[in-house]
Amino acid sequence: MNVEIVNEFPHKFLMEQAETCISIYQPTHRYRPENQQDPIRFKNLLQNVHEKLSKNHSADEVKSLLAPLEKLQGERPFWAHAGDGLALFATKDRIIAYRLQRPVPELAIVSDSFHIKPLIRVFQSADRYHLLGVNRQEFKLFEGNRYGVEEVEIPEELAKTKAEAIGDQVTESYLGTGNSGGAGTAMMHGHGGKKDEIDIDIERYFRYVDRTVAENYSKPMDLPLYLVTLGEYQTQFKELSHNPHLQADGIKSDFDALSLEQLRKMAWEIVEPTYLQKTKDLVENFENAKASDQGSANIEEIAKAASEDRIRRLVLEDGYLYPGKINLETGEIQTKDLEETAVDDVLDDLAEIVFKTGGEVVVLPKERMPVETGAAAIFRW
Numbered sequence: 001m002n003v004e005i006v007n008e009f010p011h012k013f014l015m016e017q018a019e020t021c022i023s024i025y026q027p028t029h030r031y032r033p034e035n036q037q038d039p040i041r042f043k044n045l046l047q048n049v050h051e052k053l054s055k056n057h058s059a060d061e062v063k064s065l066l067a068p069l070e071k072l073q074g075e076r077p078f079w080a081h082a083g084d085g086l087a088l089f090a091t092k093d094r095i096i097a098y099r100l101q102r103p104v105p106e107l108a109i110v111s112d113s114f115h116i117k118p119l120i121r122v123f124q125s126a127d128r129y130h131l132l133g134v135n136r137q138e139f140k141l142f143e144g145n146r147y148g149v150e151e152v153e154i155p156e157e158l159a160k161t162k163a164e165a166i167g168d169q170v171t172e173s174y175l176g177t178g179n180s181g182g183a184g185t186a187m188m189h190g191h192g193g194k195k196d197e198i199d200i201d202i203e204r205y206f207r208y209v210d211r212t213v214a215e216n217y218s219k220p221m222d223l224p225l226y227l228v229t230l231g232e233y234q235t236q237f238k239e240l241s242h243n244p245h246l247q248a249d250g251i252k253s254d255f256d257a258l259s260l261e262q263l264r265k266m267a268w269e270i271v272e273p274t275y276l277q278k279t280k281d282l283v284e285n286f287e288n289a290k291a292s293d294q295g296s297a298n299i300e301e302i303a304k305a306a307s308e309d310r311i312r313r314l315v316l317e318d319g320y321l322y323p324g325k326i327n328l329e330t331g332e333i334q335t336k337d338l339e340e341t342a343v344d345d346v347l348d349d350l351a352e353i354v355f356k357t358g359g360e361v362v363v364l365p366k367e368r369m370p371v372e373t374g375a376a377a378i379f380r381w
Helices: 034-054 059-073 076-080 117-123 162-166 194-221 231-240 260-291 299-307 346-356
Strands: 003-005 017-027 085-090 095-100 107-113 129-134 139-144 149-152 175-179 186-190 225-229 246-252 311-317 360-364 375-379
Touching: 017 034, 017 059, 034 059, 034 076, 034 107, 059 085, 059 095, 085 117, 117 346, 117 360, 129 194, 129 260, 139 194, 139 260, 149 260, 162 194, 194 231, 225 231, 225 260, 231 246, 246 260, 260 311, 260 360, 260 375, 299 311, 299 346, 299 375, 311 346, 346 360, 346 375
Parallel strands: 003 095, 129 225, 225 246, 311 360
Antiparallel strands: 017 085, 017 107, 085 095, 129 139, 139 149, 175 186, 311 375
16 A cells, blocks of 8 residues: 655545544654654654554454555655655555645544644644745745745656756757758758747746646645746746736745745745735634624633534634643533543644534734634634
8 A cells, every 4th residue: 555645635535534544743854864763753653553553453453554554664765755744644445644844743643533633733824825936947846934934845756847847958849841952951941049949948847837836736735826036037937827826926036046044034025914914804803703792712612613513714823722622512621531631632623623614724823813712713603
């Protein structure tokens, strides 16, 4: 059984229920020698999974469930191309994994549904964006937020350079052959010069980049995309683009000439006004809903509404923890006699419930929150 590397969130596989669902999270490393520790950490997490499976499964069942994961432990290419975090989900029939651009705490859970709370934190954030650095020869994709920017590792099966995408020979669509009239010698009749041919190939390459980024990243991740390229290519790329996530503003610079910190600063100057307006609208919408008894910052009320599928939008404070768990039948919060207090967090439970019932979940920093309870909800009714 092969592992599928995915970018789409939510992936429909995560919404499924099965008799045994294995969820594994771990921080990973991009470079040697630190990434040599990652398979060892994974082995320790598998041991944790083994212990949990053994409580309700026979030895043969445990062996069958763990065999594909144990095989993954020894696959060097998988670990050599890790990001900053790994989220892996497995049943007896399928395994999918996310290579994350942010670290996640180590976690191993066996249940009848997948544990997606950390992924919600990663993917549902109001300040995330993509940067597309492109020039005449290659492209790179970056993911960032207000705190940092990191390069997205493009899978080997996707071409990144012009030579890989369309070949290293210029197009000869403007050229034809004819007879010069002398001794059967063929001569080229050109309707355009070498510069025209190069321009055609740059356009072909830009179209490939636009399509590749849109299909593999913008569409599944739903993030705004900002172009980072010289001014002479900004207009050309935007005019041929069919990516609805590509923004009008961009960074007019060669991406290779900028450090990640320089990219972050320049990107945030563009993104911040939109982010501030978005968070302002979120706060105003919540205040209006609360004034008409259609919103609340009371955790107990929110939990009750979540159990009844009544939450349209949930705004959570990043990093705020509320130890406990929610009874999905009654909406009551249990804060005592918890076996795994490190795992159970009421706000994460709320996020998972709302997300799975089609509501919107937004994570904001403390200074942008409209309340001090860690959560604000707008009700459907």
